[in-house]
Amino acid sequence: MANLKYSRQRASIKEYLMTTQGHPTADTVYLHVRKEFPHISLGTVYRNLNLLAEMGEAVKISTPDGGDRFDGNTHPHYHVVCTTCGDVMDLMMNPEYIRTINKKASEHFDGTIDSHRLLFYGTCPKCGRR
Amino acid sequence: MANLKYSRQRASIKEYLMTTQGHPTADTVYLHVRKEFPHISLGTVYRNLNLLAEMGEAVKISTPDGGDRFDGNTHPHYHVVCTTCGDVMDLMMNPEYIRTINKKASEHFDGTIDSHRLLFYGTCPKCGRR
DNA sequence: GTCTATGCAAAGAGTTTGCAGATGT
DNA sequence: ACATCTGCAAACTCTTTGCATAGAC
Numbered sequence: 001m002a003n004l005k006y007s008r009q010r011a012s013i014k015e016y017l018m019t020t021q022g023h024p025t026a027d028t029v030y031l032h033v034r035k036e037f038p039h040i041s042l043g044t045v046y047r048n049l050n051l052l053a054e055m056g057e058a059v060k061i062s063t064p065d066g067g068d069r070f071d072g073n074t075h076p077h078y079h080v081v082c083t084t085c086g087d088v089m090d091l092m093m094n095p096e097y098i099r100t101i102n103k104k105a106s107e108h109f110d111g112t113i114d115s116h117r118l119l120f121y122g123t124c125p126k127c128g129r130r
Numbered sequence: 131m132a133n134l135k136y137s138r139q140r141a142s143i144k145e146y147l148m149t150t151q152g153h154p155t156a157d158t159v160y161l162h163v164r165k166e167f168p169h170i171s172l173g174t175v176y177r178n179l180n181l182l183a184e185m186g187e188a189v190k191i192s193t194p195d196g197g198d199r200f201d202g203n204t205h206p207h208y209h210v211v212c213t214t215c216g217d218v219m220d221l222m223m224n225p226e227y228i229r230t231i232n233k234k235a236s237e238h239f240d241g242t243i244d245s246h247r248l249l250f251y252g253t254c255p256k257c258g259r260r
Numbered sequence: 261g262t263c264t265a266t267g268c269a270a271a272g273a274g275t276t277t278g279c280a281g282a283t284g285t
Numbered sequence: 286a287c288a289t290c291t292g293c294a295a296a297c298t299c300t301t302t303g304c305a306t307a308g309a310c
Contacts, residue, residue: 005264005309026300041267046300048265064192064247067299080239091239101231105250109210109221113252117194120235122243135284135289156275171292176275178290197274265308272301282291 004055010048012036017058017072023079023088025067061088063119080120084127091120134185140178142166147188147202153209153218155197191218193249210250214257221250 012033017024024032030045049070052058061069061079069088071079076098078091106113142163147154154162160175179200182188191199191209199218201209206228208221236243 003264007265007309009266039267041269042299043268043301044266047302050301062192062194064190064198068194078235080235080241080243082241083244089239089241091235093235093238097234101248102250104227105208105210105221105223108223109219109250109252111210111212111219111252111254111258113210113250114213115252116248116250118231118246118248120232120239120243120246122239122241122245124241128241133288137284137290139291169292171294172274173276173293174291177277180276261310263309266306268304268306270301270303273299274297275299276297277295279293279295280291282289284289285287 004051007048009033009037009040009044010051013045013048014052014057014072017052017070020072023061023069023071025069027067029070061119062117063088078118078120080122080124082124082127083121084123087124087126089124134181137178139163139167139170139174140181143175143178144182144187144202147182147200150202153191153199153201155199157197159200191249192247193218208248208250210252210254212254212257213251214253217254217256219254 013029016029016032026042026045026049029049030040030042033040033045049058049060053060053070056074059071059074061071063069063081065081073090076095078093080089080091082089101116101118102113105116143159146159146162156172156176156179159179160170160172163170163175179188179190183190183200186204189201189204191201193199193211195211203220206225208223210219210221211217212219231246231248232243235246
């Protein structure tokens with residue numbers, strides 16, 4: 001589609017997503033990248049996060065609880081939201097099983113199922129042991 | 131929790147949710163209920179939709195694409211968003227299978243899985259045949 | 261030189277909330 | 286009577302966008 005031009009801001013945002021363990025919100029990314037680019041704007045962060053997501057170089061995780069989160073891990077996987085601390089964690093699952101869910105859904109739907117979004121809720125190991 | 135008092139507005143909203151086939155947004159509910167209560171406010175609609183959802187008398191469907199939707203069908207079931215017309219449809223699934231998904235996820239997560247939100251994307255029968 | 265990206269600030273969508281008055285029990 | 290609910294409008298959160306300028310190629 002559009003002609004993409006290099007930008008240090010975008011590179012820094014991607015670098016951060018690829019190295020962080022967490023699943024930052026746009027604002028968290030903003031606060032981090034601001035250390036390197038004190039004048040970067042939130043708008044630029046959003047523009048680049050969406051760009052990266054469109055290019056498949058990052059994943060946007062939509063959560064009903066607060067702002068969207070972003071993940072540098074582009075392998076197909078799910079996420080768990082800890083209902084105690086609010087943290088978002090990866091949940092690797094067999095890609096085979098991921099496909100199974102769509103297939104199973106197709107059996108109950110008089111149309112085509114292409115994809116799905118699945119978000120788990122639970123308690124993380126940290127919050128579980130008290 | 132709080133002492134709940136009857137209100138005609140809430141009754142009307144619930145009535146609409148229970149009888150409509152669709153999965154209206156708060157605004158759609160507002161436009162409908164306004165026929166009966168021309169002076170009802172959007173704030174009241176939101177307050178009551180959230181109340182009904184908290185009481186388990188309705189379900190809030192969070193979609194990443196636009197506003198949340200509400201469903202008077204409180205049986206455990208999933209939803210499909212048609213990527214062509216934007217419509218949201220029910221997808222009934224064996225409750226057994228719904229539990230299976232949590233169980234499967236637990237096997238891959240070092241914590242507790244309590245629940246999940248699952249939203250399908252596809253093409254509805256109407257849009258499928260051209 | 262040309263086209264894209266940036267910073268800034270303003271606008272946008274969807275939702276919540278404070279308040280004074282109306283309504284339910 | 287008293288607590289809850291309502292309408293109204295303002296506020297709030299998250300995100301997008303228009304514009305002039307800076308930067309990439």
